[in-house]
Amino acid sequence: MARDTLPENTSPENTSPENADPENASPKSAGPENSRPENAGAVLRSALTRWDTALLVVLAAVVVVAGLAVDGFATGRNAQFLLLDVVAIALIALPLTLIVITGEIDLSVASTLGLCSAVMGQLWVAGLPLELIVVLVVLLGAVLGAVNAVFVTRFALPSLAVTIGTLAAYRGLAFVVLGDQAVADFPADWTAAASSTVAGGGVPWAVVVALALAVVFGVVLHATPFGRSLYAMGNNAEAAAFAGIRVARAKSWLFVVSGAVSGLAGVYWTLRFASARADNAAGLELAVVAAVLLGGVSIFGGRGTLLGVLAGVLLLGAVRNALQLADVAADTLDVVTGGLLIASVVVPNAVTLGRARLRRGRRRPT
Structure with missing residues (x-):
């Protein structure tokens, strides 16, 4: 498929x-x-x-098999934990989807989250109210995203190289800000709110917020001229520029939004685990990129849907959750994530190549 x-x-x-x-x-x-x-x-x-339709079928199959084969998977409590685990990945994947569709990438998202978490802890120690801290942390994330945007759009540097550099730089700054210590004395009502559910049911409020943002990003991507311009950039940036699309400006805003949402994810991560640490979410960028590509977004740009990405997030979360319940080692989970990342690139292109060859064979004169 x-x-x-x-x-x-x-x-x-x-x-x-x-x-x-x-x-x-x-x-x-x-x-x-x-x-x-x-x-x-x-x-x-x-x-x-369609790839996203196939992914939903695979997701349903994984859920059914895991529910039958893994003890504790098919429970409401585990479903709640699974959803809470994928919230941060889903949040960061939303703007990253738009970035990858334009043919760029942002690998600094997890380090941005970690730096924002460290700053959040330091500001709390300094005595600032959490309401103000949340705003400042999201703004900090936007600034960090703007740094990426300047290097990519103003200096025309490859986003892969730029964000690998800022991945290391932002994580290093997080340790400069907070060191090896952890800040864990956040108010109980705030930390409880990060895991609270709607009307005491099984759906966490954090998931509702993530879905609301997904709707916003989905409308922007699939129902606006700006969203259509992103596909044009991914297919041919030069042609898009000749068509009057402000390529550099659009990409700059995407990196800024990616940083801001990563900052928001940092707030959620800190409150959910009641701990501000410089190494929070280390390595999460692998899971985010895997979810985006697994969701059908082409690494070369110009193709993908937000529905497919959300399905990819849930599929990745379900597989990892089932393996964790089966007492699979953490290193093996990383191997599985990497394998899914490779498969998400290799399988669709192999199938597309096979279909193209089949069509050429059908059109040959007999």
Whole structure:
């Protein structure tokens, strides 16, 4: 099952199955043998073979198998813990999805989270109210994202190299700010709120906030001219610029938003675990990137959906949660995450290549 391949300067929502596949002609251009039911069948087949649809099927299968094979997986309490575990990944993955669609990447997100957590702890020790600290930490994240934006857009440096550098720099600054100590005396009502549920049910408030932000990012990406311009940048940045799209400006804002959301994730992480530490979320960038690519976003840009990314976040979280309950070692979990990351890149491209060869074989004259 392959991801949809987008033509240049288009987004998934603007690419119908008939336009994407030359073999699927529209009723007007096709002969009388192409009736409406057949067109409906083509649309249905296209929907069923989309990457995000396939990912939802795989997610359901993993949940069923884990529920039957792993003790404690199919419980409400474990489901709540699973959702709380993926909140930080989901938050950071939202802006990162938009960044990767433009053909860029931000690997400094976990270090931004860690630095924001360390600053949060230091400001609390200094006696500032938490309401003000939360605002300052989110603003700090935006500033850190702006630093990435300056290097990538103003100096035209590769985002991969820039964010690897800031990954190390921000984590180092976190240790400069807080050292090896931990701040853990946050108010109990704040730490409890990070894990509290809606009306005492099983859905955490943090998940509701993450879903609300997902709706906002989804609307921006899939239902606005700005979102369509991101796909155009990912397909061909030069052509997008010639078309009047302010590529540098758009990418700059994406990095700023990525930093701000990472700062917000730092607040959540600190309060959920009731501990501000410089090494908070170390290595989380691997899980975030894996979730985004597993969700169907092309590492080369120009392709992907937010629904697929959310499915990727849940699939990655479910697999890791099931393995943890099965007492699998933490190092093995990293191996699994890395394997899913590689598979998310290799499998769709291999299937796409196979389909392309099959189509060429069908078009050869007999």
